[in-house]
Amino acid sequence: MKSIKRVSALLLIFAIAIVSVFSIQVFASSNTMKVHYIDVGQGDAVLIESNSKYMLIDAGREKNTVADYLKKQKIKKLDYLILTHPDADHIGGSISIVNNYTIGKIIMPNKSHTSKTYENLLLAIKKKGLKITKPKVGTEYEIGDAEFTIIAPNKTYSDNNNSSIGLKLENGDTSFLFVGDAEEKAINDIIKNKIDISADVLMVGHHGSDSSTTEELIDAVDPDSAVISVGKNNYGHPTDSVLDMLSNHGVDIYRTDESRTIIATSNGKSVAIDADIFEHEAIENDSQIVYVTKTGKKYHRENCSALKSKIETTLDDVLSKGLTPCEICNP
Numbered sequence: 001m002k003s004i005k006r007v008s009a010l011l012l013i014f015a016i017a018i019v020s021v022f023s024i025q026v027f028a029s030s031n032t033m034k035v036h037y038i039d040v041g042q043g044d045a046v047l048i049e050s051n052s053k054y055m056l057i058d059a060g061r062e063k064n065t066v067a068d069y070l071k072k073q074k075i076k077k078l079d080y081l082i083l084t085h086p087d088a089d090h091i092g093g094s095i096s097i098v099n100n101y102t103i104g105k106i107i108m109p110n111k112s113h114t115s116k117t118y119e120n121l122l123l124a125i126k127k128k129g130l131k132i133t134k135p136k137v138g139t140e141y142e143i144g145d146a147e148f149t150i151i152a153p154n155k156t157y158s159d160n161n162n163s164s165i166g167l168k169l170e171n172g173d174t175s176f177l178f179v180g181d182a183e184e185k186a187i188n189d190i191i192k193n194k195i196d197i198s199a200d201v202l203m204v205g206h207h208g209s210d211s212s213t214t215e216e217l218i219d220a221v222d223p224d225s226a227v228i229s230v231g232k233n234n235y236g237h238p239t240d241s242v243l244d245m246l247s248n249h250g251v252d253i254y255r256t257d258e259s260r261t262i263i264a265t266s267n268g269k270s271v272a273i274d275a276d277i278f279e280h281e282a283i284e285n286d287s288q289i290v291y292v293t294k295t296g297k298k299y300h301r302e303n304c305s306a307l308k309s310k311i312e313t314t315l316d317d318v319l320s321k322g323l324t325p326c327e328i329c330n331p
Ligand SMILES: [Zn+2]
Pocket: 043, 044, 087, 089, 090, 181, 206, 207
């Protein structure tokens, strides 16, 4: 009897060992994808990584914020660079990305901008010998173990925002939706196209502006979570009506102005979102450097074109004096 017990105990240990090895292997082969909604203030920049392949959607306004972030992640090559549309809060940081990183494919809409930033971006792309791929709705691309499908733009629009590239990113059973700054007209065309845009995580269009998010879109996407990339702005982003609409649909809302960089991790089955609301907003205000003139009633960024002379001070100081942000540099 004793020896039978011992044998069954041994068998049990073997069984446990085999099961654990098996589950470790299953775990190792499950495809982890990370989506970093990088804090770029008012603007967009999203880094996606799957199986050591990388994609960047937009690059924020500032010259080096995103380039520095990629450097910290020790990234050398971007397999895809997607610039949703040529507005400065999306392409501003892309020139140093193009100059300093190896890029596999760059996808940009057929929409030009008269800005110097856009001109410089085209020059950088040309100098690097890169070809621009135009987005085609329905085209699928692979990124590591994940894949993405272009969902917009569905038409030619006169407006920059409506020309935004939209895409659905999928990793196993999980999915993420991006619509750039597309406004209602272009959003409606995405819905009309009948491509499946349901997703676990919606990146809220146009920094939470009410010109982008509609009830119909939220119904079609039916997300569990929404991420809003937004910073200090004079446009009222994110709009209360959009926040209410999402809350009423039971969607969890994450904001880069509250949590800074937000990282969503997909294991192919579910999505976990890492976003703490920062307590030290006040400390940050204290130390943020802004510039003023002797008599001006506005405060500015260092390189603002409206700044003829400049005195360095802090955001805390100018706010206490009742100064308002310059509309040109929008600090
Ligand atoms: Zn924007």
